[in-house]
Amino acid sequence: MTAQSLHAPQSSSIAFPGGARLLADVGGTNARFALELAPGKIELINVLPCADYPTLAAALQAYLALPAVVQANVGPVRQGAIAIANPVTGDLVRxxxxxxEFSIEALRVACGFETLVVVNDFTALARSLPLLSDLQKHQVGGGEAQAGAPLGLIGAGTGLGVSGLIPSGDSWTALLSEGGHVSFSPFNETEVAILRFAWREFEHVSAERLMSGVGIELIYxxxxxxxxVLAEDIGAPEITRRxxxxxxxxxxxxIEAFCCMLGTVASNVAITLGAQGGIYIGGGIVPRLGARFDRSGFRARFEQKGRFAAYLAKVPTFVITAEYPAFVGVSAILSERLAQA
Incomplete structure (x- = not known):
């Protein structure tokens, strides 16, 4: 992919005193890399397929060796931050x-960083939420965000990410959640039938088993x-296209079943976190559904929570439309970490 640029709302022309910073957003399918040259000035965005590289270090070094990156002549890159689709609970990440899989410290040394921060990708995405402009999100349904209230985040793609953002003084604390692996909760007889079918293949059916790319295939x-109806051997992209x-x-x-079930997941996150600041939807699937998601039963299902229907009707739901929001979040996390050093 051709290198691109992203200028966040806090963009500045004043370079970082320590030089350019490496930012990465690593998913199960693609690894996205960029350099932040100054606060909010994120340049040279490039996407590399994970399958093309034996290790994350190899992919990272391949990015730094790209002609466009080398020709930018930014000098040695000594600070880096990586958002990755995985729990990060210690030095070893699988x-x-x-x-x-890799050791964070070994990766830092191999790539010549002085500082390397590695966080869960949805922790980084959550940290970006307060920084998104109105043009970088799209509201689905009613509700109005309450200032100073927690925010919730879900996102379906290769897997199902879940996180939240809790106000903490003048800043925020992003939750290290693996909520995508909670047990799937059916809402009606059709979803009970889907669950029973899934049990033929899996002992435990998590929300992620259905709220993901392979989940769309399982629902099909x-x-x-x-x-x-006779099922054809087609994947999620073709199912979605048809x-x-x-x-x-x-x-x-x-598609309708997926959207409605995502509404259940979103409302569960909202009432669990008390996310009256809103629920945000990221990941690669929902943005591709466009207006079909707006027309779906997502929002009706989100509010359909018995005695808590009125509570949820006040909680807004937003689809994140920014192309690379995780870069903004992981940049904020890196800046906070360096300020504490």
Missing amino acids: MTNHHW RALADHTG GLSGESPLCDQV
């Missing part, structure tokens, strides 16, 4: 949805079985 097979184009009623049912 990715859940990819084979990469389950609904085909439930309705007596559903959005209107050429397959079954695929459209899959």
Whole structure:
């Protein structure tokens, strides 16, 4: 992918005294890299397929060796921050949805960093939420954010990420959550049938099993079985395409089921965190659904919570439309870490 630029709202032309900073957002499929040359001035964005590199270190070094990065002549990069789709609980990181594993300290040394911060990708994405402009998010349904209240975050892509942001003095604390792995909770008979089908393949059916790319494929097979329709051997992109184009009623049912079940997940996060500042939706799937997501039963399901319907009706839900929001969040985390050093 051609190198790109991102200028965050706090963009400044004054360079960092320690030089350019390396930012990365590593998922199960792609690793996104950039250099932050000054506060909010994020340049040379490039996306590398994880499958093309044996290790994260190899991918990171390949990015730094790209002609556009070398020609930028920014000098040695000594500070770095990586957001990764995985729990980060110590020095050793093993990715859940990819084979990469590494020691943070060994990676720091191998790449020549003085400081290297590694955090969960949804921790970084959560940290970006207060920094998003109105043009970088799209509200679905009603509700109004309460100032100073917690924010909730979910995102379906290769997996299902969950996090939250809690006010902490003049700053925020991002939660290190693995909430995507909570047990799936069906809402109606159709979703019970989907769960029963999923039990044929998995002993434990988490929310992530269904709220993800492979989850869309699982919902497709389950609904085909439930309705007596022959399932074809097609993946999530084709299922989504057929559903959005209107050429397959079954695929459209899959999209609708996905959106409604995501509404249940979102409302569970909202009442668990007391997220009256709003629920934000990231990940790669929902933004691709566009207006179909707005028309879906997502928001109705979000509010359909019995005695807590009125409570949830006041909580706004936003789709994150910013292209690289995790860079903004991981940059803020790195800046805070360096300020404490």
